[in-house]
Amino acid sequence: MMPNFDFSVILTLLLSLMMNMNFCVNCGHKTTEKIPLGDQKVRKVCTTCGYIHYINPKVICGALVLWEDKVLLCRRAIEPRYGLWTLPAGYMELFETMEQGAARETREEAEAEVDIEQLYCMYNIPRIGQIYVLFKSQLIDGKFGAGEETIEARLFDEDEIPWSELAFPSVEHTLRHYFEDRKTNNFPMHLETLGTRLDHTG
Numbered sequence: 001m002m003p004n005f006d007f008s009v010i011l012t013l014l015l016s017l018m019m020n021m022n023f024c025v026n027c028g029h030k031t032t033e034k035i036p037l038g039d040q041k042v043r044k045v046c047t048t049c050g051y052i053h054y055i056n057p058k059v060i061c062g063a064l065v066l067w068e069d070k071v072l073l074c075r076r077a078i079e080p081r082y083g084l085w086t087l088p089a090g091y092m093e094l095f096e097t098m099e100q101g102a103a104r105e106t107r108e109e110a111e112a113e114v115d116i117e118q119l120y121c122m123y124n125i126p127r128i129g130q131i132y133v134l135f136k137s138q139l140i141d142g143k144f145g146a147g148e149e150t151i152e153a154r155l156f157d158e159d160e161i162p163w164s165e166l167a168f169p170s171v172e173h174t175l176r177h178y179f180e181d182r183k184t185n186n187f188p189m190h191l192e193t194l195g196t197r198l199d200h201t202g
């Protein structure tokens with residue numbers, strides 16, 4: 001039996017997203033700004049059903065992809081930072097693990113399959129509400145390409161890294177950690193807080 005599907009719910013959801021949640025994503029009625037009982041921050045709260053619209057940080061998963069002592073970088077074919085080099089990374093999706101997210105982003109952006117080896121770098125970026133999680137990984141068969149969001153993908157030796165053309169601070173930090181750790185073949189997890197630049201989506 002066909003479910004009784006109300007498309008106005010979707011329309012309302014899209015509208016509320018576009019309008020900064022002035023309408024409830026749950027019932028479509030107007031929201032108001034207030035501090036919910038027991039909370040300490042102002043939230044958009046539905047005037048009809050009471051639904052509280054929390055906004056929480058987003059998780060970005062990515063991979064430091066290695067192959068025969070080289071690192072795989074992708075040149076961005078999208079804004080922001082069009083034309084600059086980055087690690088395959090992107091927003092984590094619902095119903096996937098962080099490792100799956102990192103592998104999926106690598107597949108999408110670099111057309112590459114990877115073995116995820118370990119959690120390697122985590123970056124808090126509180127200023128823009130993001131958490132970066134990067135996994136050290138190995139390219140499986142040496143094959144890669146350029147996905148739709150990528151102009152070109154390339155393997156770099158350490159002395160070829162385009163340091164002045166990296167897209168984000170997280171990319172530079174991760175590469176510097178890797179080449180430093182490689183000297184001792186010891187790869188501890190690095191946790192840092194970044195946040196000197198506004199635009200850090202990826």
Ligand code: ZN
Nearest residue numbers: 024027046049
């Ligand atoms: Zn509501």
